[in-house]
Amino acid sequence: MVVGTILALFSWFSPIMAANRERTFVMVKPDGVQRGLIGQIIQRFEQKGFKLVAMKFMQADDDLLRKHYSDLAGRPFFNGLVKYMQMGPVVPMVWEGLNVVKTARDMIGATNPMESNPGTIRGDLCIQVGRNIIHGSDSVPSAEKEISLWFTNKELNNWQPAIDNWIYEEN
Numbered sequence: 152m153v154v155g156t157i158l159a160l161f162s163w164f165s166p167i168m169a170a171n172r173e174r175t176f177v178m179v180k181p182d183g184v185q186r187g188l189i190g191q192i193i194q195r196f197e198q199k200g201f202k203l204v205a206m207k208f209m210q211a212d213d214d215l216l217r218k219h220y221s222d223l224a225g226r227p228f229f230n231g232l233v234k235y236m237q238m239g240p241v242v243p244m245v246w247e248g249l250n251v252v253k254t255a256r257d258m259i260g261a262t263n264p265m266e267s268n269p270g271t272i273r274g275d276l277c278i279q280v281g282r283n284i285i286h287g288s289d290s291v292p293s294a295e296k297e298i299s300l301w302f303t304n305k306e307l308n309n310w311q312p313a314i315d316n317w318i319y320e321e322n
Contacts, residue, residue, distance in 0.1 A: 174204060174245050174307075175252040176288045176297035177259075181239035183284030188276060189242050192285060195258060195272060200318035201248040204309075205302050210240050218300055235281065243301040249319065252287075252294055259287045 177196070179189050197203070211219075216233045223229050246255060260271025264283055267274035277283045288294035298307070 171249055172247055173249075173251055173291055173294070174247045174298060175255050175294040176286075176301065177244045177246055177255055178286040178301075179242040179244075180284050180286060181236060181241060182282045183276075184240050184242060186276075186284070188284060191276075192272060193244075196246050196255070199248075199254070199258065200314075201246045201251055201255075202310075202312055203244060204247045205243075205245040205298075205307050207243050207301070207306075208240055209243070211236055213237065215300065219297065231281075245298050245302060245307060252289075252291055255287045256289060259285055 177192075179192055183189065183192065193203070213233060216236050217224070220229065220232055220236075223232065248254070258272060260267030260273035262273075262283060263280045264273040264277035265279075267277070269275060272285055273283050288297050
């Protein structure tokens with residue numbers, strides 16, 4: 152009886168849903184670290200039901216930041232952005248879940264905190280664009296690029312949270 156119940160619980164997990172999972176790159180910027188917001192940010196993603204796959208606490212070097220922000224290299228604020236990102240440690244992370252790239256962007260809010268809705272990370276915790284505490288990938292291809300810049304394959308943990316059946320339903 153107990154074995155049958157356990158098997159029934161695990162049958163809730165949908166292979167279709169698992170195939171639609173994706174990963175995104177999220178980073179707490181130096182101002183978020185300095186303000187002690189790492190835990191609050193992680194908590195929001197965990198409460199949403201996303202799975203943490205990788206995380207570091209590190210000082211990013213110039214080369215890594217220039218590669219990360221290479222799409223902005225021609226912009227007038229590029230050098231200031233790189234300098235800002237070197238002001239202190241950052242917390243790069245990889246999160247996994249159903250539609251996590253779009254959902255994470257929605258959770259983070261607009262780049263300009265003044266345009267971010269209440270309830271978003273930036274809407275609740277930021278005031279200016281130049282101190283917007285968090286970065287999130289804007290697409291699946293960007294996420295894949297950013298994840299590979301900041302993490303090796305060995306650093307990405309594949310694990311199964313016990314609560315998955317309480318977060319995802321069968322499609």
